Amino acid sequence: MAKINLSEREQKILNLASSGLIDKEIATALDISLTTVRTYWDRLRSKLSASNRTHALALALPILLEIEREDRRQAEEINRFIVRTIEEVAIFTCAKSGLITSWNLGVERLLGYVEEEWVGQSTNIIFTPEESLDSEPEGEFIEAKEEGVSINDRWHLRKDGTAFWGRNTVIPFRPLFSDPGYAKIVQDRSWESHKAPPLNPQIASAKLKG
Structure with a gap:
């Protein structure tokens, strides 16, 4: 399967949706319009080959977990570098x-x-x-x-x-x-x-x- 890249805004929408927020609440949280949120969902469905919002969210969860793991790994590397430098x-x-x-x-x-x-x-x-x-x-x-x-x-x-x-x-x-x-x-x-x-x-x- 080809690697799917998610933009920062797409990641935020998916994370908020996975926490149980509906689209109107996501729009408020991100200070964007409801129309913009729905446009992002259209993009995500196309990008993930998903049939609907719930399907897109299910397909995106493994990608979000991998992004989180990579972010954590990079943060740990930065912390190790800072500790070595300080020492x-x-x-x-x-x-x-x-x-x-x-x-x-x-x-x-x-x-x-x-x-x-x-x-x-x-x-x-x-x-x-x-x-x-x-x-x-x-x-x-x-x-x-x-x-x-x-x-x-x-x-x-x-x-x-x-x-x-x-x-x-x-x-x-x-x-x-x-x-x-x-x-x-x-x-x-x-x-x-x-x-x-x-x-x-x-x-x-x-x-x-x-």
Whole structure:
């Protein structure tokens, strides 16, 4: 049997009909005229080679189930991709003072810190000493507050002292039940490290050993 493709509107009409709605109720639910609904039924009867509305609905049910299964499969694939992506990116929040208030698995995978080691630390721990002295951490907060977001590509330090080139995104946020602060997203962009300024020799040495 040749594959029968149903438009989104046809699927909606069939789903509403399968739930027990009559054509007038379907028209109201979809905000279309009763004549339009009946025109769709004519198309469906022709497409499905059905003798009447009930026959068309019966023939369409297996197709609707297959569409639902495919939609669910695609949704699961998207969810898996999102989970994998999130786990490869460090996402955390911090107070206005710079003290870290949350953790995700990406922090451990990218930066090397488990939750107990991470929460309560200063965000300065992922900056090089030179950047901390130059007030780069505070500068990101100021830029995020004034511009709505701060995006910077720079060297980041892991727990073991090694460095990687990454993108640091800072966004101000105001949670419902706690004080305002910032959300930070750190992504590994090592493939762009050829654009990076030279590392402090001591950090570069640790990077080579790592």
